[in-house]
Amino acid sequence: MQKILVLLLGFVVVTALVISGANQALTMPEEKAEAVKVAKTPEALVVAGQKLFVAQCASCHGEGGKGDGVAAEVLDPKPRDLTDGEYVGSLTDEYMIKLLKGGGPAVEKSPLMPPLGAAMTEEQLGSVIAFVRSLSAEKPETKEAVKEQEAAKSD
Ligand code: HEC
Numbered sequence: 001m002q003k004i005l006v007l008l009l010g011f012v013v014v015t016a017l018v019i020s021g022a023n024q025a026l027t028m029p030e031e032k033a034e035a036v037k038v039a040k041t042p043e044a045l046v047v048a049g050q051k052l053f054v055a056q057c058a059s060c061h062g063e064g065g066k067g068d069g070v071a072a073e074v075l076d077p078k079p080r081d082l083t084d085g086e087y088v089g090s091l092t093d094e095y096m097i098k099l100l101k102g103g104g105p106a107v108e109k110s111p112l113m114p115p116l117g118a119a120m121t122e123e124q125l126g127s128v129i130a131f132v133r134s135l136s137a138e139k140p141e142t143k144e145a146v147k148e149q150e151a152a153k154s155d
Pocket residue numbers: 053056057058059060061071075076077078079080082096099100104107108109110111112113114116117128132
């Protein structure tokens with residue numbers, strides 16, 4: 001008899017745990033779930049950055065970052081072509097954070113580049129920068145490797 005009670009109790013506890021676990025998964029806010037993913041992989045970081053970019057940067061820079069957004073026509077200077085790996089690779093993360101938080105004037109560029117990063121979290125800034133870097137075929141790492149090769153050749 002006691003054995004059956006223990007079994008029954010065990011069953012109840014396990015069922016309760018499963019139900020509360022399922023509940024938690026169901027009620028996890030989407031935003032939170034996304035943040036967890038972002039922290040996990042660089043790919044997820046780029047995907048989150050792309051969402052931000054399309055929403056906040058594409059009107060000027062274009063969805064693909066080529067500097068051909070709908071507003072680009074009337075802008076002078078033109079929004080940068082962010083697929084230019086050589087150029088983007090020459091900008092450090094610190095520089096980009098300064099640019100995004102303070103707008104063009106923070107880095108002696110045009111005020112037409114707005115301080116949209118001021119309203120972003122550190123994580124959002126990191127993901128939008130990761131996306132911008134993903135736009136250029138010529139990644140900074142590639143550039144470094146090329147530089148090293150050249151240095152090796154010359155001596
Ligand atoms: C209202 C239009 C506009 C929006 C929106 C915009 N930009 Fe720009 N961006 C510009 C212009 C114009 C320039 C060129 C500034 C210059 O050369 O003086 C620029 C330049 C840049 C540069 C190059 C800076 C440099 O030192 O040459 C980067 C990187 C950049 N933008 C990223 C972004 C990102 C990321 C976003 C979204 C968070 C964004 N921009 C949103 C207009 C815009």
